Amino acid sequence: MRIGIDVGGTNTDAVLLDGNIVLASYKAPTTADVGSGVIRAIADVLEAAKATPQAINAVMIGTTHFTNAVIERQRLLEVGAIRIGLPATKGIPPMTDWPKDLADTLGRHTFMVRGGHEFDGREIAPLDEAAILEAARQIRKLGLKSVSITSVFSPVTDVMERRAAEIVRNELPGVAITLSHEIGRVGFLERENAAILNASLAELSRHVRDSFTDALARMGIAAPFFISQNDGTLMTPDHMARYPVHTFASGPTNSMRGAAHLAGIGNAMVVDIGGTTSDVGMLMQGFPRESSVAVDIGGVRTNFRMPDVLAVGLGGGSIVRDDGNRIGPDSVGYRITEEALIFGGDTLTTTDIVVAAGLEDIGDRSRVAHLPASTVRNAIRRIHTIVEETVDRMKTSADPLPVILVGGGSILVSEDLAPASNVIRPESAGVANAIGAAIAQVGGEIDRIYSLEGRAREAVLEEAKAEAAANAVAAGALAGSVSITDIEEVPLAYLPGNATRIRIKAVGDLNLSGLPGASEENRA
Amino acid sequence: MKLSSTDLADLATGAAFLGTGGGGDPYIGRQMAQACLDEGLTIEVIDPKTLADDDFVIPTAMMGAPTVLVEKIPSGQEAITALQRLEHHLGRRAAATMPIEIGGINSTIPLVVGARLGIPIVDADGMGRALPELQMETFAVHGIPGCPMAIANEWGDTALIETRDNRMMEWLARGVTIRMGGAAYIAEYSMTGADVRRTAIPNTLTLAIRIGQVLRQAREQHRPPFEALLAFLPETIYSYGRIIFSGKVADISRATRNGFSIGQARIESTADATDTLTIEIQNEFLIARRKGKVAAIVPDLICVMDSETAQPITTEALRYGQRVTVVAVSVPAIMSSPEALETFGPGAFGIPESYVPVRNIAE
Numbered sequence: 038m039r040i041g042i043d044v045g046g047t048n049t050d051a052v053l054l055d056g057n058i059v060l061a062s063y064k065a066p067t068t069a070d071v072g073s074g075v076i077r078a079i080a081d082v083l084e085a086a087k088a089t090p091q092a093i094n095a096v097m098i099g100t101t102h103f104t105n106a107v108i109e110r111q112r113l114l115e116v117g118a119i120r121i122g123l124p125a126t127k128g129i130p131p132m133t134d135w136p137k138d139l140a141d142t143l144g145r146h147t148f149m150v151r152g153g154h155e156f157d158g159r160e161i162a163p164l165d166e167a168a169i170l171e172a173a174r175q176i177r178k179l180g181l182k183s184v185s186i187t188s189v190f191s192p193v194t195d196v197m198e199r200r201a202a203e204i205v206r207n208e209l210p211g212v213a214i215t216l217s218h219e220i221g222r223v224g225f226l227e228r229e230n231a232a233i234l235n236a237s238l239a240e241l242s243r244h245v246r247d248s249f250t251d252a253l254a255r256m257g258i259a260a261p262f263f264i265s266q267n268d269g270t271l272m273t274p275d276h277m278a279r280y281p282v283h284t285f286a287s288g289p290t291n292s293m294r295g296a297a298h299l300a301g302i303g304n305a306m307v308v309d310i311g312g313t314t315s316d317v318g319m320l321m322q323g324f325p326r327e328s329s330v331a332v333d334i335g336g337v338r339t340n341f342r343m344p345d346v347l348a349v350g351l352g353g354g355s356i357v358r359d360d361g362n363r364i365g366p367d368s369v370g371y372r373i374t375e376e377a378l379i380f381g382g383d384t385l386t387t388t389d390i391v392v393a394a395g396l397e398d399i400g401d402r403s404r405v406a407h408l409p410a411s412t413v414r415n416a417i418r419r420i421h422t423i424v425e426e427t428v429d430r431m432k433t434s435a436d437p438l439p440v441i442l443v444g445g446g447s448i449l450v451s452e453d454l455a456p457a458s459n460v461i462r463p464e465s466a467g468v469a470n471a472i473g474a475a476i477a478q479v480g481g482e483i484d485r486i487y488s489l490e491g492r493a494r495e496a497v498l499e500e501a502k503a504e505a506a507a508n509a510v511a512a513g514a515l516a517g518s519v520s521i522t523d524i525e526e527v528p529l530a531y532l533p534g535n536a537t538r539i540r541i542k543a544v545g546d547l548n549l550s551g552l553p554g555a556s557e558e559n560r561a
Numbered sequence: 562m563k564l565s566s567t568d569l570a571d572l573a574t575g576a577a578f579l580g581t582g583g584g585g586d587p588y589i590g591r592q593m594a595q596a597c598l599d600e601g602l603t604i605e606v607i608d609p610k611t612l613a614d615d616d617f618v619i620p621t622a623m624m625g626a627p628t629v630l631v632e633k634i635p636s637g638q639e640a641i642t643a644l645q646r647l648e649h650h651l652g653r654r655a656a657a658t659m660p661i662e663i664g665g666i667n668s669t670i671p672l673v674v675g676a677r678l679g680i681p682i683v684d685a686d687g688m689g690r691a692l693p694e695l696q697m698e699t700f701a702v703h704g705i706p707g708c709p710m711a712i713a714n715e716w717g718d719t720a721l722i723e724t725r726d727n728r729m730m731e732w733l734a735r736g737v738t739i740r741m742g743g744a745a746y747i748a749e750y751s752m753t754g755a756d757v758r759r760t761a762i763p764n765t766l767t768l769a770i771r772i773g774q775v776l777r778q779a780r781e782q783h784r785p786p787f788e789a790l791l792a793f794l795p796e797t798i799y800s801y802g803r804i805i806f807s808g809k810v811a812d813i814s815r816a817t818r819n820g821f822s823i824g825q826a827r828i829e830s831t832a833d834a835t836d837t838l839t840i841e842i843q844n845e846f847l848i849a850r851r852k853g854k855v856a857a858i859v860p861d862l863i864c865v866m867d868s869e870t871a872q873p874i875t876t877e878a879l880r881y882g883q884r885v886t887v888v889a890v891s892v893p894a895i896m897s898s899p900e901a902l903e904t905f906g907p908g909a910f911g912i913p914e915s916y917v918p919v920r921n922i923a924e
Contacts, residue, residue, distance in 0.1 A: 125715040128637030155742040
């Protein structure tokens with residue numbers, strides 16, 4: 038049996054799964070100290086299913102802790118930000134485009150040294166090891182506990198980041214070190230930003246790991262636990278402690294993955310309709326499609342692996358105007374139980390419309406009996422048009438595909454949707470996110486520029502696929518279960534040799550026998 | 562005119578618009594220029610009319626792959642080195658620098674050069690948009706040789722290129738760029754103030770800033786951004802623009818051929834799925850056809866923009882399902898003369914159709 042827990046900003050959700058069957062689920066407000074909320078959630082689902090802690094094989098946790106820390110500028114460490122790339126890169130020093138308050142919080146301790154690579158792996162300059170040593174000594178004087186290291190084209194070759202880390206570690210044993218190539222892809226400033234943010238979370242991430250570990254121990258659960266990351270795959274607690282930024286988008290990802298699991302299909306569009314907005318994202322082979330544009334976290338430009346989710350202002354509390362022809366984007370939100378007509382208020386909302394249409398029986402129906410039939414008809418049409426347009430916008434091809442509806446506001450959609458082959462409304466959709474955490478797999482990725490000249494494209498792709506699969510196994514996937522889930526090729530204009538950027542993602546089932554996660558620490 | 566941070570943000574938007582899908586994201590250049598302002602330096606833009614006839618102007622630019630630029634951030638010194646190498650070779654100091662290409666990242670490189678050297682940037686350029694090769698310049702069309710040209714990297718390594726014509730200059734410079742890591746910085750088409758007035762497209766730098774400003778202000782004031790943009794264009798030398806299509810991206814294909822990013826985008830009307838606009842891509846958007854007929858053609862600008870935000874979309878960022886509005890803009894006479902068309906008209910890209918200004922094409 039597995040337990041999936043989603044620790045959100047508002048609610049903590051949990052499910053107990055036996056294979057694919059949901060035995061119990063739980064939803065309660067998130068507690069200020071994370072550990073006690075997790076303990077309550079586990080105790081509740083075990084109790085409800087009459088299960089013992091010994092019966093649990095694994096616990097999967099999703100958390101928004103680190104996103105919130107960055108957004109709130111709370112509990113962040115000052116960071117020694119080392120950049121390897123001189124004489125290039127000097128034109129834009131580290132943290133140039135950061136919000137001032139966040140840069141101040143992190144202390145603006147930046148060090149720029151010679152080194153880095155060209156796109157084809159040639160050196161821009163040999164690594165200036167003396168300058169790295171000098172930076173480490175200054176970092177000691179400043180008393181910093183965390184360091185980020187970013188080198189030009191490190192996604193192509195990581196040797197300089199590794200060597201610099203060795204020098205820093207020799208000089209400052211015990212300091213936390215973030216290497217940019219391990220958390221980001223090509224796109225220097227965005228990757229450097231991600232590395233610095235990650236470094237600033239080094240203490241908090243260890244604290245969160247320890248509170249989860251402690252909570253499970255107190256519940257008598259000896260099974261290993263995992264944290265779900267942005268792309269819907271799992272990482273070990275030690276991996277999370279080192280790469281907390283990988284949890285930044287795990288919330289929406291888990292929700293989409295859970296929806297896929299509940300509906301039993303891998304390729305679909307997920308429409309998660311809440312009270313104020315609808316989040317629409319595309320599932321490809323059970324995983325959310327990732328965004329290709331820079332993502333802002335707390336005002337900082339990054340290039341994290343984030344699900345491409347489009348939010349529109351349509352929810353159960355959206356305000357209806359113009360005889361039903363205009364809906365939202367504003368909503369009465371959590372005040373729906375006071376302000377909607379059916380609850381005695383005086384604001385016409387989308388929920389009032391579905392009650393007036395006789396599609397749902399919520400609140401006091403008589404309070405919406407006076408609505409003109411044309412208003413109700415227009416509003417229902419408008420709701421469906423908004424969903425249809427958003428779904429269509431997120432599609433990658435013109436072919437119709439299944440749409441999975443989740444979230445409390447999914448009652449708004451009662452008719453077929455034009456871009457959908459069929460509309461699926463699974464049960465237990467309210468805890469889709471905890472289910473998504475529980476079923477997460479393990480992934481590996483490569484993202485690199487290849488020269489295709491003089492080589493068969495197929496051979497290059499095979500080599501890249503093998504490397505992605507090896508990365509998945511290294512991350513804890515069962516070797517035989519790994520499959521390639523995504524291939525993306527971007528031809529690079531202006532460069533000779535048919536230079537092409539290739540991104541490949543491989544995913545496999547969690548290797549439960551390869552546990553516990555001590556191997557992770559051996560790698561570090 | 563001294564540029565402010567807001568001007569730099571507006572320039573980034575306007576330069577992306579004038580980039581017609583290519584030219585590279587101006588983000589990096591904007592950050593470098595912003596770093597100059599943060600250091601207290603001045604970015605002074607001057608009207609070409611104020612140049613003395615014998616003022617010496619050396620344009621500066623980046624050449625190479627925008628995809629390399631986003632990883633290997635410049636030192637900020639490269640284009641200055643190139644300019645100084647050319648000064649040394651010619652034995653003349655530059656009184657000002659100038660963009661060679663207003664579309665994309667190259668609208669911003671001369672700002673950094675000007676700020677750091679304390680010289681003004683001339684409000685003009687030689688492309689009036691983004692174009693893929695160095696010989697595609699109104700300077701060249703009007704007889705200014707690109708050479709001697711200097712090309713530099715972050716180390717201060719330079720190469721001086723002197724060739725029999727501008728095509729050969731492009732060919733050699735492209736090779737050096739690759740040796741320099743796929744992105745390099747250049748100084749070329751040096752000329753006098755009188756030549757600037759004769760051969761450059763005037764006031765395109767401030768035009769780009771104004772376009773960004775018009776779009777930003779429309780958004781801030783919740784007015785329709787496209788109406789604001791189209792109302793503004795007649796006040797400029799581009800004089801005419803209209804929406805040629807609105808719809809959703811139904812298909813996008815890409816490949817690399819001869820060092821160019823080649824592709825095709827098909828946009829489907831939301832009202833009638835059989836009504837489609839097809840756009841050919843060669844680094845930039847070159848020709849748009851509707852029902853087999855030309856709807857807009859290079860050198861007129863074909864700008865694909867997000868229908869909601871009016872944000873210009875580059876060819877790399879174009880994706881299936883985006884709701885887009887395509888705006889076509891006619892170019893000033895200096896960009897559409899027979900000589901100009903020979904250098905960067907449809908024929909220069911192997912397009913069989915001849916140039917027809919968008920204003921002469923029936924809606």
